[in-house]
Amino acid sequence: MTRIRAIRWPLALALFAGLLGLGGCGSSPSHNYYLLHASAPPSGATDSQLPVGIGPVSVPEYLNRSALVYSGEGNRLHVARLERWGEPLQDGIPRVLGLNLAAALGTQDLRPHPWLRSQEPAVAVQLWILELDVRDGTAMLTAEWRLHRPREDRELARRISRLSQPLPGRRWEAGAAAAAYSSLLQSLTEEIASAIRRAETEPG
DSSP states (O other): OHHHHHHHHHHHHHHHHHHHHHHHHTOOOOOEEEOOOOSSOOOSOOSBOOOEEEEEEEOOGGGOSSEEEEEOSTTOEEEEEEEEESSOHHHHHHHHHHHHHHHHHTBSOEEESSOOGGGOOSEEEEEEEEEEEEETTEEEEEEEEEEEETTTTEEEEEEEEEEEEEOGGGSOOHHHHHHHHHHHHHHHHHHHHHHHHHHHHSOO
């Protein structure tokens, strides 16, 4: 009886070790997470107390996912297996737009949409992302934006901006794509900030 027990223990330990090994081999690889970032933090200077409204911001449905996506040949869309956004683009884009505008305009008064009627900003930016993609080694951002005065229900400017930037190495890589998108959002912000400055200096 003692001999049988002595044999069973090594067998049980060997089986347990084998199961642990199988579990390790079958574990899923970890995901990598990326964020859009503002090119410059808001300045501490209070050059302007202009209340600026951010939003609403519309993002295409194909981008409303946690995985990064990019175009392939023809109409094919690649969905990254391990590369993920750290926050939905629906949240990340207005966050970065607001930070960039705060730095560009020197304002400390950003008002994300929706706002109360009693807190309507002096000027607001509405944004439709039409394209945010990498194709043939180039990051592209196409966006329609509208500048208006909510208090007066008056449109100041409306246009479509088409921006692009080559990626290092001319191939898709998640970190390079996220950095390029951030840079393109900064360029878009500069266009919007220029329009806001013109609107604020024009009479009426």
